[in-house]
Amino acid sequence: MNSPLTPQTRSNPIQLAKAIKFIAFAVTVGALGLSYVYLKNQQFALGEEIRLTEKRIKQIRAENEVLLAKTTELSSRRALQQGMMNGSLHVVQISGDKIARLTPASPAMEDGVLRTASNERAAR
Amino acid sequence: MKRPECIRIAFACGIVAVIFTIFSARLVHLHITKNKEYKQLAAEKHLMRQVIHAKRGMILDRNGEILASNLPVRTVVADASLIKNPAAVAALASQFLGLKEADVLKKISSQKKYIVLKKEVPEEIYVDLDAAMQKAKLRGVTFEQDAIRTYPNGESLGHVLGFLDHEGKGIQGIELTMNSLLAGKNGYRYIERDRTGKEIMLYRGAEEEPVHGKNIRLSIDMSLQSILEEEIDKTFKELKPETVTGIILDPKTGEVLAMANRPCFNPNEPGKAEPEQMKNRAIIDMVEPGSTFKIVVAAGALNEGTVNEKTSIFCENGRFLYGGKILKDHHGYGDMNVHEILVKSSNIGSAKMAMLMGGDKYYEYVRKFGFGDRHGIELPGEICGLVHPPARWDKLTITRMPMGQSVAVTPLQITMGMSVIANGGHLMAPHIIKSVEDLDGTKILEKAPKVVREVVPEKTARFIADALVGVTQPGGTATYARVNGFEVAGKTGTAQKVSAKGGYAAGKYVVSFVGFMPAEDPRFVCLIMVDDAKIASNLNYGGLVAAPVFSRVAEKAARHFDLTPTLPPIPLQDMPMAKAETLNEATH
Numbered sequence: 001m002n003s004p005l006t007p008q009t010r011s012n013p014i015q016l017a018k019a020i021k022f023i024a025f026a027v028t029v030g031a032l033g034l035s036y037v038y039l040k041n042q043q044f045a046l047g048e049e050i051r052l053t054e055k056r057i058k059q060i061r062a063e064n065e066v067l068l069a070k071t072t073e074l075s076s077r078r079a080l081q082q083g084m085m086n087g088s089l090h091v092v093q094i095s096g097d098k099i100a101r102l103t104p105a106s107p108a109m110e111d112g113v114l115r116t117a118s119n120e121r122a123a124r
Numbered sequence: 125m126k127r128p129e130c131i132r133i134a135f136a137c138g139i140v141a142v143i144f145t146i147f148s149a150r151l152v153h154l155h156i157t158k159n160k161e162y163k164q165l166a167a168e169k170h171l172m173r174q175v176i177h178a179k180r181g182m183i184l185d186r187n188g189e190i191l192a193s194n195l196p197v198r199t200v201v202a203d204a205s206l207i208k209n210p211a212a213v214a215a216l217a218s219q220f221l222g223l224k225e226a227d228v229l230k231k232i233s234s235q236k237k238y239i240v241l242k243k244e245v246p247e248e249i250y251v252d253l254d255a256a257m258q259k260a261k262l263r264g265v266t267f268e269q270d271a272i273r274t275y276p277n278g279e280s281l282g283h284v285l286g287f288l289d290h291e292g293k294g295i296q297g298i299e300l301t302m303n304s305l306l307a308g309k310n311g312y313r314y315i316e317r318d319r320t321g322k323e324i325m326l327y328r329g330a331e332e333e334p335v336h337g338k339n340i341r342l343s344i345d346m347s348l349q350s351i352l353e354e355e356i357d358k359t360f361k362e363l364k365p366e367t368v369t370g371i372i373l374d375p376k377t378g379e380v381l382a383m384a385n386r387p388c389f390n391p392n393e394p395g396k397a398e399p400e401q402m403k404n405r406a407i408i409d410m411v412e413p414g415s416t417f418k419i420v421v422a423a424g425a426l427n428e429g430t431v432n433e434k435t436s437i438f439c440e441n442g443r444f445l446y447g448g449k450i451l452k453d454h455h456g457y458g459d460m461n462v463h464e465i466l467v468k469s470s471n472i473g474s475a476k477m478a479m480l481m482g483g484d485k486y487y488e489y490v491r492k493f494g495f496g497d498r499h500g501i502e503l504p505g506e507i508c509g510l511v512h513p514p515a516r517w518d519k520l521t522i523t524r525m526p527m528g529q530s531v532a533v534t535p536l537q538i539t540m541g542m543s544v545i546a547n548g549g550h551l552m553a554p555h556i557i558k559s560v561e562d563l564d565g566t567k568i569l570e571k572a573p574k575v576v577r578e579v580v581p582e583k584t585a586r587f588i589a590d591a592l593v594g595v596t597q598p599g600g601t602a603t604y605a606r607v608n609g610f611e612v613a614g615k616t617g618t619a620q621k622v623s624a625k626g627g628y629a630a631g632k633y634v635v636s637f638v639g640f641m642p643a644e645d646p647r648f649v650c651l652i653m654v655d656d657a658k659i660a661s662n663l664n665y666g667g668l669v670a671a672p673v674f675s676r677v678a679e680k681a682a683r684h685f686d687l688t689p690t691l692p693p694i695p696l697q698d699m700p701m702a703k704a705e706t707l708n709e710a711t712h
Contacts, residue, residue: 040326043326044324044325044326046325047324047325047326047328048325050325051322051323051325058269059247059251062196062247062269063247065194065195065196065271066195066196066246066247066248068193069193069194069195069274069276072190072193072274072276073274073276076190076276076277076278077189077277077280077346077350078276078277078278078280079276081350
C-alpha cells in the first residue's frame with residue numbers, strides 16, 4: 001500500500017507560467033492554422049476572380065475579333081461594290097478644288113479625261 | 125508492477141506498434157512504390173494540358189486592306205461523366221445549337237468524356253448558351269476556342285490567297301507558302317480542375333505563352349486587282365473562253381500588283397470548287413506564247429550585233445520554205461528592219477533573225493529572259509515551262525521558236541520577259557510578298573527588289589520598247605490597246621492551242637497582249653491572256669480580243685496611279701465585235 005500523501009504532494013498547484021506558455025502556443029498554432037485556412041480561401045477566391053476576369057478578357061477579345069471580321073466583311077470591296085450595284089450606296093463626285101494633289105493636276109477640259117484623286121504615293 | 129501486467133502492456137503496445145507499422149508500410153508503398161501510378165491516375169482525373177491557341181496572322185494588301193482574317197468561333201464539347209441531368213442539358217443545348225434534342229440526348233448518354241456537339245458555333249450563341257447553362261446550374265458542357273478563316277473579298281484574289289484545310293493548315297496560295305509564319309505556335313498551360321470541371325487557379329502549373337502568327341503584307345494593290353478582276357470577268361462572261369489570265373506588275377521592282385484568273389473559286393467555300401477552278405494559271409499553266417515571244421529574238425539579235433537598227437531582212441513576201449515546210453506571215457512583206465518586223469509581227473523576219481544568231485546564241489537569250497526557269501515567286505506550284513536545248517531541236521525549231529511555237533511558258537514568264545524591256549534590260553525577281561509584320565505592325569522582314577541579271581543593255585531595251593510603241597500605233601497589230609493620253613508599248617500574241625492528242629487543235633487559239641504604260645517611263649506591265657475565246661476564227665487575235673481588255677485595264681490603272689497624260693486624246697475607234705454573239709453571226 002502506498003504511504004499517505006503529504007499536503008504538499010496532495011495539492012495540484014497550477015503552474016501559471018507553463019500554462020500561459022502552453023495556451024499561447026496553442027493559440028498561436030490555432031491562429032496559424034486558421035490563418036492558413038483563411039489565406040487558402042482567399043487564394044481560391046482570388047483565383048476564381050482571376051479565372052472569371054481571364055474568361056471575360058478572352059470573351060472581349062473574341063468579340064473584338066468578331067467585330068473586326070464583320071467590319072472587314074462589310075467594308076470589303078465586294079460588299080461595297082454590291083452595295084453600289086443594288087443602289088444602297090452611291091459615289092459622290094468630288095469637286096476639283098477639294099482634291100489635294102501630289103502631282104500636277106490635269107484639267108478635264110484639256111484632255112477630256114476624268115481625273116481622279118488617287119494618291120500616287122499610297123499606290124506605290 | 126507485477127510481471128503479468130507488464131506482459132499485457134507490452135503485448136498491447138506491440139499490437140499497436142504492429143498496426144502502425146503496417147499502416148506506415150502501406151503509406152510508404154503508396155507514396156514511394158506506387159507513386160508514379162497514382163500520380164498518373166490523379167493527373168488523369170484532374171490535371172490537363174490546356175492548349176492556348178495562337179492567332180493566325182492576317183493577310184493584307186500593300187495599303188493595309190485586310191484580305192484574310194479570323195472569325196472566332198467555338199466548338200461545343202460535352203463531358204458525359206460530369207452531366208447529372210442529361211435531359212435538361214440536351215433540351216438547352218439543342219435549343220441554342222439548332223440540333224435535335226433526341227440526337228443530343230443520345231450523344232451525351234454515351235458516358236464518353238469528350239463528345240463534340242457542334243463545331244463553328246458563333247461567339248454570340250456561345251455567350252448565350254454559357255449564360256443559360258450557368259443560370260440553370262447545369263454542367264458538363266465546355267466551349268473550346270476555335271477560329272475560321274474568312275476572305276472578305278470572296279472570289280477576288282482567291283488563287284493568290286489560297287485557303288486552309290480542316291486542321292487550319294494552308295493548302296494553297298499564300299496560306300500554304302507562308303503557313304509557318306502565319307500559323308504561329310500554340311502555347312500551353314497545365315491546369316487542375318475541380319469535380320465540376322472548373323479550373324483551380326491555385327494549382328495552375330507550367331505554362332508557355334502562344335506565339336501569334338505574323339501578318340503578311342502582299343505587294344497586291346486591291347484597287348488594281350479590282351480593276352483587273354472586273355475586266356477579265358467581263359471577258360470571261362462575254363467571250364466564254366476556257367480561261368482568262370491577267371497579271372499587272374511593277375517592272376522596276378518586280379512586285380506583282382494584281383493577278384487574276386478565270387475560272388476562279390471562293391476560298392470561303394473551297395469544297396464547292398472544282399479542281400479546274402482552283403488553278404492559279406498565271407504560274408502553273410504553260411502555253412505557247414505566240415508572237416509576244418518575238419521580243420526575245422529581236423533583243424538578242426540587236427544585242428549580239430547580228431542585226432542593227434537599219435538592217436533590212438527580206439521577209440519572202442509572206443511564204444518562206446524552210447526544212448520542207450512553208451512558214452507564213454499574216455500578210456506578205458518584203459524587206460523590213462527590226463522595228464517593222466516587230467510592228468508587223470512578221471514570223472519570217474523573226475525566224476530569219478534567229479537563224480542569223482544561231483541556235484545556241486538564241487537559246488542563251490531565251491534563258492536569259494527567264495524562260496525555262498522558275499522565277500521563285502512566293503506561290504506554290506510554279507512551273508518552269510518547257511524550253512528544249514538546241515541539242516534536242518529539230519530542223520524547224522529555229523524558225524518556230526522565235527514566233528512563240530515549240531516552246532511553252534507561263535503567263536508570269538511572259539510578263540517578266542516584257543518587264544525586261546520595260547525597265548531597261550533587267551530581269552527582276554517577281555515577288556508578291558511585300559513585308560512580314562508583327563501584330564502591332566512592326567516590320568520584321570521587308571522584301572527588297574532583286575535584280576536577277578542584266579539581260580540586254582538599256583539602249584537595246586529602249587529600241588525594242590520604241591518598236592513596241594509602234595505595235596499599238598496605226599499600222600501595228602494592236603491599235604485597240606491604245607489608251608487615251610498615253611503612249612502604250614506592247615506585243616500581241618496569237619498561238620494555236622496545243623491539242624491533248626498532239627499537234628494543234630483546229631480553230632482554237634490562245635491570244636494575248638502584254639504591254640506597259642507609259643512607254644517612256646513604265647509604271648506597270650500588264651498581261652491579258654485569253655484561252656480559246658468562243659468567237660469566229662477571223663476575229664480571234666490578240667490584237668482584237670486581248671488588246672481591248674488591256675486598254676480598259678490600263679486606262680483605269682492610269683487613273684488609279686494619277687498618271688499625267690502626255691499625248692492629245694485619240695479619236696474613238698470602232699471596236700471589233702469580239703463578243704460571243706459574233707460566233708453565232710459568223711457561223712450562221
